[in-house]
Amino acid sequence: MPDFISSLASTSGLGWIILAAFMSGLTRGFTGFGTALVFLPVAAQYLPPIAAILTLTFMDVLSPLPLLRRAWGDAARVDLRRLLIGTVLLLPVGLWILGQVPQDIFRFGVSGLAIGMLVVLILGLRYRGEVRAGMVYAIGAAAGFLGGTAGLPGPPVILFYMARPLPTQVIRANTLLYLFGYDILLMIGIAGFGRMELKWAVLGVFLAVPGMLGSWIGGRLFRPGYERIYRAAAYAVIAASALSGLPIWS
Helix, strand or coil, X not given: CHHHHHHHHCCCCHHHHHXXXXXXXXXXXXXXXXXXXXHHHHHCXXXXXXXXXXXXXXXXXXXXXXXXXXXXXXCCHHHHHHHXXXXXXXXXXXXXXXXXXXXXXXXXXXXXXXXXXXXHHHHCCCCCCCCCHHHHHHHHHHHHHHHHHHCCCHHHHHHHHHCCCCCHHHHHHHHHHHHHHHHHHHHHHHHHCCCCCHHHHHHHHHHHHHHHHHHHHHHHHCCHHHHHHXXXXXXXXXXXXXXXCCHHHC
16 A cells, blocks of 8 residues: 555646646636636646546546536536537547547647647637537537547537526536436446556545535635636646646757
8 A cells, every 4th residue: 555655646737737627626616617628738748548538537427526516506407418418429539539649749739739729719619500419419429439448528518508698507417417427327437348447546535635625615706797717727737737738948
């Protein structure tokens, strides 16, 4: 056991990873999204792809627990169910591809996706047509594929809710609950592929502490009337994390 703890403590870049866990929880607390967009670009600089995603998953499934009860009361549950069913369909395909990707490609891909998502959010690009049930399933499938290959299921779901005429608290609740459900599905998928590693699971549980602290603070700060301020702060954190993972710094 002492050797195991020593191995965790000597993880490369552990201080930065802990800071990223806190900031990702804070961002999620007041926006309902952003955990992977903040955490993965940093973690991918120090951990292999499957380790980064596994660590995030165990951290992520615990850190939003203080927010779930409130979110369940605010959620639009029909949308949530359709998104999760779609995710189940393509998540295994994404996980298989993840096993073939080198660390550098994963790192730069995650940062590139985060920056691309940030640009779309800032520009306010969104789908203007009618959202039908089949489209919701397809969006969930796209999220499952991206979640499996890059650990980033959020972008399709976030863009979907940008097109929905729903109150801010409903969008926040559905995004948070979807990402929680995705984490459960991802753990099942990783175990099914035989890639579950105790070291990274334990590191994720450890990181849930700063993650939960950030979520709690973010949840306390959240006020629907200050949505623009929260989004601006979240965008700044996502941008800093994504830029840190680009090859321009190597």
